[in-house]
Amino acid sequence: MPFNSPLPSPMAISKPAQSSSIFKKRSSNSVGSLPASAASYLSALSQADASARKRSSGASATSTPALSLSSSITSSSEDTVLHEADYLDDPHLASNKDGLLLPSRPPTSEQVFTTVHTEFGHCAEEKYRTTSQHKLGTPLAPHVTQDPPYYILLSTYISYLILIVLGHVRDFVGKRLSPASYKHLMPRDSGWRPQLYMPHLRPSPSGYAPLNSDFDSFYTRRLKTRMDECFSQPVTGVAGRTILLLDRMSPDFNHTQLLTGGKTRALNISSYNYLGFAQGRGGCADMVEESIKRYGISSLASRLEGGSTDLHTISEALVAKFVGMEDALISSMGFATNSTIIPALVGKGCLVISDEFNHASIRFGTRISGAHVRMFKHNDMESLESLLKEVISQGQPKTHRPWKKILVIVEGLYSMEGTLVNLPVVVELKKKYKFYLYVDEAHSIGALGPHGRGVADYFAIDPKSIDILMGTFTKSFGAAGGYIAGSKTIIDRLRVHGHTGPYAEAMTPPVLTQVVASMASIMGIKFPTEAPSSRLTSATHMIEEEYHHPGPIPASALPSWINLPPALASGSEGSSRLRRLAFNSRYLHNGLIKLGFITYGHPSSPIVPLLLFNPGKMNMFHRLMKDRQTPIIVVVVAYPATPLVTSRVRFCVSAAHTKEDVDTVLKACDEIGDVLDLKHGLPKKERWSIEEIMSKAVQLGTSA
Known part of the structure; x- marks a missing residue:
């Protein structure tokens, strides 16, 4: 939609004019053909709008025309494959009994929503917003892990022991009674017998070794397979506030999964969609469509070959301004950003000091770098300082020569724990011991800080006090890939020595456009007072305007064809999403604690782990959440991603969720927690009822 074009009137009876689209559009139903529930919803919209207009202007309610569903609660852009009206002809969805299709509170004419409710929930209440910011001058509260009762730990160990013993017994018996079922795990003959042609050779007892031995695949076959109902759930459509699950069943105890042909719309509390930019329609999606045409x-x-376009250069300049660094390098894969860049930074004779809970991509990158690796206890600054004193005083093993360089790697927000790095203390240690600092902001960029600039923004720390900032575009920007930001000297070297430049395929233009559009929506765009005669898009001739971090991006730094709607271009929509995410994160985190659950993480973290412990409860929790009247899709996590006895469900909160959505999750957890005996946090006398939690949502959602 052009930037200067007005939004459609919420009172419009006819649909706005449709623009040409390269995507196939689904036909919309007329209001007269909608089921009774949809007609009732439209009537409620009309009545609410009439009441609001009557209060403000004294107009008669009878003169208010019926609201158009497409104009009042959906985007003005029609370039989409998802319309709320399209689902109303489905008898399973038309009743809206699960509360997922249509908002529970009809919007009025003063509330013009430009999103689809199933993708981004409508919430006009300003009280359900807060700011993600650390209180200056106060130390970060240490993360304290709470242990469950001993009988929970004992039953968890016994459960795993039973699974392991039964698995080995089945393998022992099965290899003898049904060897054909284990053929892929046994050494097999190649089919060629050289003894037939050279009798002097001794016969070989076996041919090829199995690619997957029975020992290596034991965990997958005997433990994970029993819980496969929880993993790899096939879905379709946009992974927004809700998501469509493809129903499946297993006729052979999870060895195979068959699709039944049915679909279930569920509340999505499992996707990395922190700011809700994973949308099939709206300003960002329109720009992505335009980029495909161009x-x-x-x-x-x-x-380094022929894949570097002006979009790549513009995106890197925008990322550098967003995070407050001199330069940036983007990669087409988040995992590869760490695993291919770290070996270009350190090598033999260097030391990497890594947090024990760092991501697998960091571990992989340090392993292939050839550098010596030491780990410190998770987010324990005393452990880090003690280790620094040791390695600096002792030097390299055997020779005791000084290290060529020392690189400390931490994450801004730890994906399995939900904890924040104690960045102020790490920066102080950096000044004291003179090491290089690498911060992985895969989950914190866009999700933390009053401006969404990550963990440095959250703690109000100058980002240039950090040597390397890494992040991904998957979580907060609705895109894919990652970036490395730092000084121009470092980035120029990484362009050549990092494997992503010479070998990896360049990030695709549609993904780059999504990054640019969503990031500009968070920053806001500063337009010149007098429009220039032409806006140059070439990065080498880009109009340079003064930029102060953090601040809006000059319009000259963006491609001339990117025209975002006013709410996105001004940054007001991005700011609102940041504040909605902060409220939802704190409300869910504090609400679960008040209900009596053991949770990990910081209240400002959009990742909220709830401890399940016993492996059998993982299946049951997942199934009970999905089988509710309002289905909820969750992610359960177990060993080896977590320690053996700390299996958990990991809620991923989004700005797309409404306060009512968080209420729904809390209600479900409250009921299921009683059934599965999961409340081992607060004593019973200190717990809150679900009614009290919902009534004090503002208090819980705004307190750190």
């Missing part, structure tokens, strides 16, 4: 689907080459 650039196609792929660059079809690596960055």
Whole structure:
């Protein structure tokens, strides 16, 4: 939609004019053909709008025309495959009994929503917003892990022991009674017998070794397979506030999964969609469509060959301004950003000091770098300082020569724990011991800080006090890939020595456009007072305007064809999403604690782990959440991603969720927690009822 075009009137009877689209559009039903429930909803919209207009202007309610569903609660852009009206002809969805399709509170004419409710929930209440910011001058509260009762730990160990013993017994008996079922795990003959041609050779007892031995695959076959109902759930459509699950069943105890052909719309509390930019329609989606017309689907080459477009250069400049660094380098894969860049930073004779809970991509990158690796206890600053004193005083093993360089790697927000790095103390240690600091902001960028600039923004720390900032575009920006930001000297070296530049395929133009559009929506766009005669899009001739971090991005730094709607271009929509995410995160975290659950993480974290412990409860929790009247899809996590006895469900909160959505999750957890005996946090006399929690949502959602 052009930037200067007005939003459609919420009182419009006819749909706004449709623009040409390269995507196939689904036909919309007329209001007269909608089921009774949809007609009732439209009537409620009309009545609410009439009441609001009568209060403000004294107009007669009878003169208010019926509201158009497409104009009052959906985007003005019609370039989409998802319309709320499209689902109303489905008898299973038309009743809206689960509360997922239509908002529970009809919007009025003063509330013009430009999103689809199933993708981004409508919430006009300003009280359900807060700011993600650390209180200056106060130390970060240490993360204290709470242990469950001994009988919970004992039953968890016994459960795993039973599974392991039964698994080995089945393997022992099965290899003898049904060897054909274990053929893929046994050494097999190659089929070629050289003894037939050379009798002097001794016969070989076996041919090829199995690619997967029975020992290596034991956990997958005997433990994970029993819980496969929880994993790899097939879905379709947009992974927004809700998501469509493809129903499946297993006729052979999870060895195979068959699709039944049915679909279930569920509340999505499992996707990395922190700011809700994973939408199939709206300003960002319109710009992605425009980029396909201009650039196609792929660059079809690596960055150092023919795959570097002006979009790549503009995106890197925008990322650098967003995070407050001199320069940035983008990669087409988040995992590869760490695993290919770290070996270009350190090598033999260097030391990497890593948090024990760092992501697998960091571990992989340090392993192939050839550098020596030491780990410190998770987020324990005393452990880190003690280790620094030791390695600096002792030097390299055997020779005791000084290290060529020391690189400390931490995460801004730990994905399995939900904890924040104690960045103020780490920066002080950096000044004291003179090491290089690498901060992985895969989950914190866009999700933390009053401006969404990550953990440095949250603690009000100058980002230039950090040497390397890494992040991904998957979580908060609704895109894919990652970035490395730092000084221009470092980034120029990484462009050549990092494997992503010479070997990896360049990030595709549609993904780059999503990054640019969503990031500009968070920053806001500063337009010149007098429009220039032409806006140059070439990065080498880009109009340079003064930029202060953090602040809006000059319009000259963006491609001329990117025209976001006013709410996105001004940054007001991005700011609202940041504040909605902060409220939802704190409300869910504090609400679960008040209900009596053991949770991990910081209240400001959009990742909220709830401890399940026993492996059998993982299946049951997942199934009970999905089988509710309002289905809820969750992610359960177990060993080896977590320690053996701390299996958990990991809630991923989004700005797309409404306060009512968080209420729904809390109600479900309250009921299921009683059934599965999961409340081992607060004593019973200190717990709150679910009614009290819902009534004090503002207090819980705004307190750290």
